[in-house]
Amino acid sequence: MIDKKDVEYAANLAQLKLDEEEKELYTEQIGKIIDYVDKLSELDTDNVVPTAYTVPMKNVLREDKVEDSLPREKSLANAPDKKDGHFRAPKIMSD
């Protein structure tokens, strides 16, 4: 089970500002999702090797060859703010 504190913690990590109503709503909804996924633990997995992947593939590799990068205008095309060939990010440290 999760409670409101968990939601506040996750929201903070994700840099989301939630109001009280949203916190209540998400606590309930996320709780339900977790309960649902918890059904999986009913399965007996004692003899199953843990895996992080669902496709039977391994070692997809490329040779160390330089390919063309994007022209810089294109890289910067969607930047909300830019300066002297750089992306420009707003102030990092909060007061």
Place this chain on the structure above:
Amino acid sequence: MSKKYETVIGLEVHVQLSTESKIFCGCSTEFGKEPNVNTCPVCLGLPGTLPVLNKKVVDYAILAGQALNCDIAEYSKFDRKNYFYPDLPKAYQISQFDLPIAEDGNIEIETEEGIFNIGVHRVHLEEDAGKLIHEGSIDKSKGSLVDYNRTGVPLIEIVSEADMRSPAQARAYLTEIKLIMEYLDISDCNMEEGSLRCDANISLRPYGQEEFGTKAELKNMNSFSAVEKGLEYEVKRQREILEDGGRIVQETRTWDENLNKTISMRGKEEAHDYRYFPEPDLVPLEIDEAWKSKMREQLPELPRKKYKRFISEFGLPEYDAEVITGSREMAEFFERVLKDYDDPKNLSNWMMGEFLRLLNENNHNPFESGVSPEALAQMLIMIDEEIISGKIAKKVFEIMYNSGRNPEKIVKEEGLKQISDEDELENIVDNIIAENPDAVEDIKNGKDRAIGFLVGQVMKETRGKANPGMVNNMLRNKLMD
């Protein structure tokens, strides 16, 4: 200094691998380019792109793991490390969490206190982040400029065990790691350019206590001396707090080179919970025996082993062996000269003296100089056979260094051959005796040291070309007995 507390240090060393292209895309890794020219949809983290792992990165990481005596993982995977910072366009860094490529190694280091074995906890692969230029200082700036050229440059992070017990050991460990990486030729290891970076965890505990004390994490040490000085400062700071009955706060501190102290970063960083989870855009990495042994065959002789062999096989003093094996190219050059020359100590004197001086002046490695191993051997033989004097050899060597010319030709064309002709020398010696009656008088009164003065005068007269042994004997025969 108080001996009540024991220092405990662990280091995290980031090494940029010197591949041509980035770890997950084909962008160039070249340093010093215009901002954001080495970027593409993959390293910019644009939606819908997929990373593909660079095979050479894996090769290099296996080599590094083997050189650090680690076990190479048969099965390894990548994970996302999540945090928000503008140097990270995806808001996560692809790294390795629970299944790193190499684990459980160790290296030997040596300091004035002795020889120590330092554990290597793990080696994992990850992508580098971009570079930020703050408009003004980081805490007061209104904005930061972001250059993503470095984003996606391959890194290995080498995490040591908390086995070091002094700042000097930490420095020796870092030096050894750098040397090993240079021998493997997998990184430039340039601390100023950031291709070798080091963070430290440091704590103190009363002697005899098993449990670690509360640690501080130390960042921003951009040189070997900064690592040592930063840690020394931290030892002093923590000891003073503990001796006053205070408590150490667990925090990140940054080394300020100008203020010569460490500063708390507390309150300037968010609490970190990286929420690692497996990277679904990559498939797992399986390294079989064939791959491992193929890499093992490429392992060169490593610096510590070479150092010990240079002592046992060539009879070099420890200091000489350390200087010569302190660079892969120096060591290789040294052994190449020894194919044609059989006095290792004499060779090491030359390499550590004249040669190293010119190399440092010109910022060269030996193979970038005009001197070939064969030519150096030839020159040393000419000294041994008394064709040139040691003094003249310095002049010949400098000409070789700058022009790449052969020493025999230089000696012939510049007329630098040693004067060993009995009659010719005798003439010069007689002149010098005639010109220096005071010194002659001294010698007759038993002041042997004046002989040295007269030899010097002969050398000066012949611009270093006289055979000093013959001159010495001649003077003794004429003035003593």
